[in-house]
Amino acid sequence: MQVPLLDLVSQYKTIKEDVLKQIGEVLDTQRCIGGPKVEQLERDIADVCGCRYAVGVSSGTDALLAALMSLDIGAGDEVITTPFTFFATAGSIARVGATPVFVDIDPKTYNIDPSKIEAAVTAKTKVIMPVHLFGQVAEMDAIMAIAQTHSLAVIEDAAQAISATYKGKKAGSIGTCGCFSFFPSKNLGGIGDGGMVVTNDETLHHRLFIMRNHGMEPKYYHKCIGGNFRLDPIQAAALLVKLPLLDKWSEGRRKNAAYYTEKFKGSPVVTPTINTDCVSIFNQYVIRVPRRDELVKHLQQNNIGCEVYYPVPMHLQECFACLGKGPGSFPESEKAAREVMALPIYPELTDAMKDYVVKTILDFVA
Numbered sequence: 001m002q003v004p005l006l007d008l009v010s011q012y013k014t015i016k017e018d019v020l021k022q023i024g025e026v027l028d029t030q031r032c033i034g035g036p037k038v039e040q041l042e043r044d045i046a047d048v049c050g051c052r053y054a055v056g057v058s059s060g061t062d063a064l065l066a067a068l069m070s071l072d073i074g075a076g077d078e079v080i081t082t083p084f085t086f087f088a089t090a091g092s093i094a095r096v097g098a099t100p101v102f103v104d105i106d107p108k109t110y111n112i113d114p115s116k117i118e119a120a121v122t123a124k125t126k127v128i129m130p131v132h133l134f135g136q137v138a139e140m141d142a143i144m145a146i147a148q149t150h151s152l153a154v155i156e157d158a159a160q161a162i163s164a165t166y167k168g169k170k171a172g173s174i175g176t177c178g179c180f181s182f183f184p185s186k187n188l189g190g191i192g193d194g195g196m197v198v199t200n201d202e203t204l205h206h207r208l209f210i211m212r213n214h215g216m217e218p219k220y221y222h223k224c225i226g227g228n229f230r231l232d233p234i235q236a237a238a239l240l241v242k243l244p245l246l247d248k249w250s251e252g253r254r255k256n257a258a259y260y261t262e263k264f265k266g267s268p269v270v271t272p273t274i275n276t277d278c279v280s281i282f283n284q285y286v287i288r289v290p291r292r293d294e295l296v297k298h299l300q301q302n303n304i305g306c307e308v309y310y311p312v313p314m315h316l317q318e319c320f321a322c323l324g325k326g327p328g329s330f331p332e333s334e335k336a337a338r339e340v341m342a343l344p345i346y347p348e349l350t351d352a353m354k355d356y357v358v359k360t361i362l363d364f365v366a
């Protein structure tokens with residue numbers, strides 16, 4: 001049996017006609033930059049997130065970048081974040097000239113450990129950038145309390161957590177702003193790159209709105225130095241078809257997660273911990289196992305897709321050697337990088353496929 005890590009073809013088959021029709025409308029009108037599809041998606045995503053404003057951008061990375069630029073973060077500023085994340089989180093901080101200051105993770109949730117943040121705050125700290133890793137929102141109450149005490153902005157990297165909740169609040173709606181990615185492997189994936197920033201702050205919304213278009217307002221008058229961070233209307237068209245199905249798809253992932261977790265009970269496989277305050281969207285189902293690298297090979301040999309998110313924490317990346325944080329600086333992140341692996345969790349998985357994944361893993365760890 002073949003079980004890929006993700007199967008976007010089987011999902012596309014269920015929505016193909018609607019996607020082609022929506023894209024056809026963009027092409028027929030030749031509104032190829034901005035336009036009604038982008039505006040509609042912005043309204044719909046703002047609604048879904050319980051936020052007043054949303055600004056479509058070119059990727060999740062550019063969402064983070066535009067958010068930092070709109071808050072005037074730059075040289076001399078420090079941004080507190082997690083070293084256990086996708087590169088774009090720390091990369092965007094460094095690209096605006098600020099310094100990423102890492103804080104280790106909670107080994108249970110893989111999210112930034114709020115009890116360690118306070119010690120990392122300095123006079124230069126401007127922002128906390130928590131990441132809602134694998135689809136579970138970080139401990140936002142504690143993070144917001146620290147931000148309030150020190151007058152810091154909070155940029156939620158919610159790229160993996162669209163529509164996940166924390167105490168009933170949607171990911172991205174709790175901090176100063178929230179950043180989403182529509183990379184195809186995210187729960188709400190486009191047919192290419194795309195992203196969105198949501199906020200309740202009217203001033204920040206306006207800054208983001210002009211920042212994505214070269215800081216321009218009115219035409220050819222530039223208030224600030226922005227970029228071309230615009231969301232492609234072809235992406236917006238496809239996303240408008242997918243957005244109404246997002247909750248159903250995320251529910252499918254939660255059911256698959258519950259299935260795996262039940263089957264792994266009593267085995268050496270450490271299954272995900274979801275805080276009682278949180279509803280995860282399981283962008284990834286991540287287990288910890290002894291002999292992780294051997295198990296990855298074993299699954300590959302048995303035609304089961306799996307992936308290590310992420311094998312090298314940010315402070316140990318070559319490009320961040322300049323930060324001077326060597327091995328041992330963030331032990332929980334380093335341990336996670338050695339032990340974790342993600343299993344197929346997409347909603348179209350059949351019971352037979354899940355059983356095959358479980359059996360192959362249990363045979364190996366036995």
Ligand SMILES: *Cc1c(COP(=O)(O)O)cnc(C)c1O
Nearest residue numbers: 059060061086088159181182183
């Ligand atoms: C995917 C992702 C991003 C970047 O999104 P892109 O759309 O690929 O630029 C940023 N942060 C995290 C945590 C992500 O998973």
